[in-house]
Amino acid sequence: MGEIFVRSNRFSNEDLARKIEGLGGAAYLAPVEEWVYYINLMGLRRTLIKKDWSGMITLLSKRFFQKRIEQKFERYFAGFLKSLHEPIPERF
Numbered sequence: 001m002g003e004i005f006v007r008s009n010r011f012s013n014e015d016l017a018r019k020i021e022g023l024g025g026a027a028y029l030a031p032v033e034e035w036v037y038y039i040n041l042m043g044l045r046r047t048l049i050k051k052d053w054s055g056m057i058t059l060l061s062k063r064f065f066q067k068r069i070e071q072k073f074e075r076y077f078a079g080f081l082k083s084l085h086e087p088i089p090e091r092f
Contacts, residue, residue, distance in 0.1 A: 004035045033070060037063070 006012045007029055017027035040063050047055040 004032070008032075033066075036066065040066070 017029055020027040040059055044056065044059045044063075046052075047059060
């Protein structure tokens with residue numbers, strides 16, 4: 001469902017997820033970490049274009065640690081949360 005604010009604000013998205021579910025469909029709002037991974041990917045693209053190797057190492061390190069922290073928390077909540085695993089955007 002689009003941009004991060006619209007996704008998370010029921011007024012802005014007119015409670016679209018509930019409307020879809022009310023009609024018998026299944027709706028899934030992407031989690032915030034999907035947006036964080038997207039922002040990191042765009043930063044990585046910029047560093048590749050500029051050939052900023054230091055920036056690239058920083059962003060790849062950040063992505064590595066963010067993913068490790070995410071996996072740690074996923075283990076704590078395994079079986080309790082009804083959400084799909086969000087893939088990391090890999091294309092650049």
